[in-house]
Amino acid sequence: MRESTGGTRERIQAVALELFTEQGYEKTSLREIAERLNVTKAALYYHFKSKDEIVSSFVDDRLRRMDELIEWAGTQPATLATRRELIGRYADAMFAGELPTVMRFFEQNQTVLKSLAAGQQMRERMMRLAHELSRGDDTPAAQLRAVLTLFAVHSSWFAVRTPGITDDERKKIALEVADELLAKITDES
Amino acid sequence: MRESTGGTRERIQAVALELFTEQGYEKTSLREIAERLNVTKAALYYHFKSKDEIVSSFVDDRLRRMDELIEWAGTQPATLATRRELIGRYADAMFAGELPTVMRFFEQNQTVLKSLAAGQQMRERMMRLAHELSRGDDTPAAQLRAVLTLFAVHSSWFAVRTPGITDDERKKIALEVADELLAKITDES
DNA sequence: ACCTGAACACCGTTCAAGT
DNA sequence: ACCTGAACACCGTTCAAGT
Numbered sequence: 001m002r003e004s005t006g007g008t009r010e011r012i013q014a015v016a017l018e019l020f021t022e023q024g025y026e027k028t029s030l031r032e033i034a035e036r037l038n039v040t041k042a043a044l045y046y047h048f049k050s051k052d053e054i055v056s057s058f059v060d061d062r063l064r065r066m067d068e069l070i071e072w073a074g075t076q077p078a079t080l081a082t083r084r085e086l087i088g089r090y091a092d093a094m095f096a097g098e099l100p101t102v103m104r105f106f107e108q109n110q111t112v113l114k115s116l117a118a119g120q121q122m123r124e125r126m127m128r129l130a131h132e133l134s135r136g137d138d139t140p141a142a143q144l145r146a147v148l149t150l151f152a153v154h155s156s157w158f159a160v161r162t163p164g165i166t167d168d169e170r171k172k173i174a175l176e177v178a179d180e181l182l183a184k185i186t187d188e189s
Numbered sequence: 190m191r192e193s194t195g196g197t198r199e200r201i202q203a204v205a206l207e208l209f210t211e212q213g214y215e216k217t218s219l220r221e222i223a224e225r226l227n228v229t230k231a232a233l234y235y236h237f238k239s240k241d242e243i244v245s246s247f248v249d250d251r252l253r254r255m256d257e258l259i260e261w262a263g264t265q266p267a268t269l270a271t272r273r274e275l276i277g278r279y280a281d282a283m284f285a286g287e288l289p290t291v292m293r294f295f296e297q298n299q300t301v302l303k304s305l306a307a308g309q310q311m312r313e314r315m316m317r318l319a320h321e322l323s324r325g326d327d328t329p330a331a332q333l334r335a336v337l338t339l340f341a342v343h344s345s346w347f348a349v350r351t352p353g354i355t356d357d358e359r360k361k362i363a364l365e366v367a368d369e370l371l372a373k374i375t376d377e378s
Numbered sequence: 379a380c381c382t383g384a385a386c387a388c389c390g391t392t393c394a395a396g397t
Numbered sequence: 398a399c400c401t402g403a404a405c406a407c408c409g410t411t412c413a414a415g416t
Contacts, residue, residue: 147348159336
């Protein structure tokens, strides 16, 4: 319940997320963020250790949800039903609540994925998720298919250009295509 | 035949491509590049208008090849055979000659895609290629599948983790998975 | 034609100091 | 606890000047 006014930290996060998404991470300077909030650049360093720690701060719950998913998948049998359930839950998480905003940030800042700490963690989680999705089928094709199902969920944001399409429809299409890919994993019945 | 020694321009390109791939674009300074070549930073500006023009210079033939592909596809009927041929040619181009080096640069610098002029052009060409791949089937699912076939070719570089796998095998797997996706486009026979 | 030296405005980061 | 002022080293870019 401690939010009152003040909450400079939260205001920094909000402004940073907005500007990073609009203009990109590298092109947004701390001076710009500080000016919007009527504080000095140095003030930002009281709340965050560095520029990319601001990113980490709003990427962290995304990481937590992915960790939960990975852990849950580990307890399930390596069947098609599990894979379907896993990608479904993943899509739910990506399309729900505050996350679409963070999602758009990621779409805008794909390149930042490499250098930033938060980006490397995201990449690692994606590979772990993909690993769960192809568990039980260690062929190269299965590994590729697993990664592509995740991409299906992500790229539905920009790949589908049908005008007036809703987020729900995007999600449905993404899952439809993902399911086809998943069905080809472990055909060793 | 004008290469002799000298060729400072070519040496800049070589060193830049190497460092950008190793450390990333943003983390590589012009000072670093200049020092390796025993020239001053300002000398780089005699050969290139800006830092991202260095990137453009070695991304340009990639763009040209993509343009050729797009143009060729436009002259062909919108059939599965055309789509297969198109993605096959695309994979050939991506895996052949000098391009794998540039490809690794792109894998390392995905984020740079957004801000850099060269990156935006690449994105645009990818969407145009995807558009050719889904021509004749304007459902959202087809658009998504088309984009994913291109990703299949790209992500085979890192998604397949089988040790000791060759580039040829990667390409083969990528095309196999791509073909499955393409087969689902235009089932309105 | 090819390159240098020196300057420019700006960047992220640090830190002593103020309240 | 929260923020400022001033400085730090470094960045990409420009430009007059040299050969």
